[in-house]
Amino acid sequence: MRGAGTVALYALQESTRRRVFVVVLILTASFLALYAVGTEAAFDVAEDTPSGPALDDKVLTGSTLLGLAMFTTLFLGCVLAVFLTLGAVRGDAERGLLQPLVVRPVGRSALLFGRFLAAAVVCAAYVAAVYGSALVITAVAGGWWPDHPVTPGLGLMAGVVVLAALSLLGSVFLSATANGITLFMVFGAGLAAGLLGQIGDALSVKSLETVAEVSSWVLPFEALYQAGLDDLTSGVSGATGVVVQLGPFGGAQQGGPLLWVWTAVYLAFVGLAARAAFARRDL
């Protein structure tokens, strides 16, 4: 465990020295500033041009904007998770960086776990901070607060941890470039499946719902994201609820304890698979 801690600190030190965090902070601050300006303007427009008595404009605007912020946060978290881990094994081995570390007594499992720990902590903290900021901006700009503000954030945190784990697993088999491409395609496929699920849910198309459900089991980050979106407006009913559900950030699936259990099992499975594959890999 001490060895894993050493490796995690080394990975964090690398990101700090390479100014990864500085770049991320600057770009994230830019995103949040844009989000603040956009949110303020959107709430102003909604207030000036009411849609009618059947719809709650504040809820509609707030949930859509925060849903958009969740999507962006997950994407930014995915970028961070992938770039922190995409070359952790094969990429570093090809560059000759890994061998001097692997030869040390700490062992391969500790190395892998240390890299995972660093990426998971950084990415989870990052999405928590961005989501929290978006939440506060939305509340300040429009006076709207979601029904369940905490669980969507936890879902995003778990989602990027899953992505970091998948990226580490991929790094055992693939070169850094191939792994990065694969992860972003998997991420895109997951989101596309989620959108198909939403369409299927709205139109009651069973096959699309099945696609979304299977995707959720295979790629739980998508299910966590969808469950988070659903939690934002789970208490909204009537015409407003229907319109929110039909929108791109409506959230087709509900979460629940089983999703969290499955995510934990999934992470354990991915971790064990990565460990077994790394143990057998010639460097």
Added chain:
Amino acid sequence: MTTAFSCRELEKRYGTTVALGGVDLSVEPGELVGLLGPNGAGKSTLVKIACGLVRASAGSAQVAGAPAGSADARSAIGYLAELFRFPGWLRADELLGLHQRLSGSTGGPAEREELLSLVGLGGDAGTRVEAMSKGMQQRLGIAQALVGAPQLLMLDEPTSALDPVGRRVVRDLLLALKGRGVSVLLNSHLLSEVERVCDRVAILVDGRIVARGSPDELSRPRGVEVEVDGGVRSFPDAERDEVPEIVARLVTGGERVYGVRVLSSTLEDTYLEVVAGADGQPS
């Protein structure tokens, strides 16, 4: 004392390619063994198996009495890969600190300072790896391999990027380590270097050891040359013991002798003969 390294009938296959075809080798405590061979002979593979970076297909390898690749074995070795790289953002002192933590060394700053001085980098503790020349990085690599006072040092082409002064530093260092009882397995293409420092040499061709022995044993007499009035007379089959008799015979025959040279083959001559013989080429 336990043998520092031993392997028996060690084999490594990559698909149909045989990298090692049944190698037996041992390195005793305090012994400096040189591993020679052309590119692709299997030298690096042998060292990587000993370090636990590559898994053997058959046979056995032990380091300090523990199976190669085990935590105990890794605790006993220091390793410098042929194609190594250290993170450019690390300072020399930080790199050694990282390896101290990974190897469980309790040497602290004193050990780091001593190792840097030992390789001639005493004044570069604060220099970043990216600011170092290749030769400096190679010397830093040797210092890194010495962290934790390993019983067995595995050096794969440790002087390939060094200038003559740097090579001299490493050569003296190897002899000093030998004096301290450290065993060394040295892979090198620099035959003169191996000849000067190694107690024993093994020549590997196509994954098999085709010659082994001390540098003296591997060097063979190549005759005697005598300088006389008419030029140089060669006696290709003669050995050192026959020199007085040859000189007496020449003097008796009316020749005036100005000088005598006893010729012996260098390790390079033997190496070239053995490698060419193994390849079926004329030497």
